[in-house]
Amino acid sequence: MAALTRTVKAQTARAPVAPQAPSRAMVADDVGKLLLRLALGTLMLLHGIAKMQNGIDPIIDAVAKAGLPPLLAYGVFIGEVLAPLLLIIGLWARLSALVIAVNMIFAIALMHSGDIATLSKNGGWAIELQALYLTLALAVALLGPGRHAAGRTL
Numbered sequence: 001m002a003a004l005t006r007t008v009k010a011q012t013a014r015a016p017v018a019p020q021a022p023s024r025a026m027v028a029d030d031v032g033k034l035l036l037r038l039a040l041g042t043l044m045l046l047h048g049i050a051k052m053q054n055g056i057d058p059i060i061d062a063v064a065k066a067g068l069p070p071l072l073a074y075g076v077f078i079g080e081v082l083a084p085l086l087l088i089i090g091l092w093a094r095l096s097a098l099v100i101a102v103n104m105i106f107a108i109a110l111m112h113s114g115d116i117a118t119l120s121k122n123g124g125w126a127i128e129l130q131a132l133y134l135t136l137a138l139a140v141a142l143l144g145p146g147r148h149a150a151g152r153t154l
Helices: 002-014 024-054 057-065 070-089 093-111 128-143
Strands: none
Touching: 024 070, 024 093, 024 128, 057 070, 057 093, 070 093, 093 128
């Protein structure tokens, strides 16, 4: 009996498993994650490109005024150029999203802290764009990059 059990287990262990096609829900999840990554990465990258073209003197001033080393202002290029590029291609997406989230926390604290409890002329929250970027970055960090990414597990 023991020999029969070992034979059955050995045959079962060797049986190839056919790959299954992803379900519609899995496909939708992955496409949704891709859209989140592309939207956040592209929109944040445009802010970074604008800073590359126009300079970051206001950020340097705000960082210095906050008592932080002015060199820290150059981190904006990591948060608004490098991290968005990595996010778009899906390489180190979770880490890139966290870098963008930290960048947005600094942006809100240094440049928009006076607007946190303010409504815009249109009735929206004065920092709704910054809050949206922060929330999207946290969502991508929590959800991961999805299957349509260069580094799915990173």
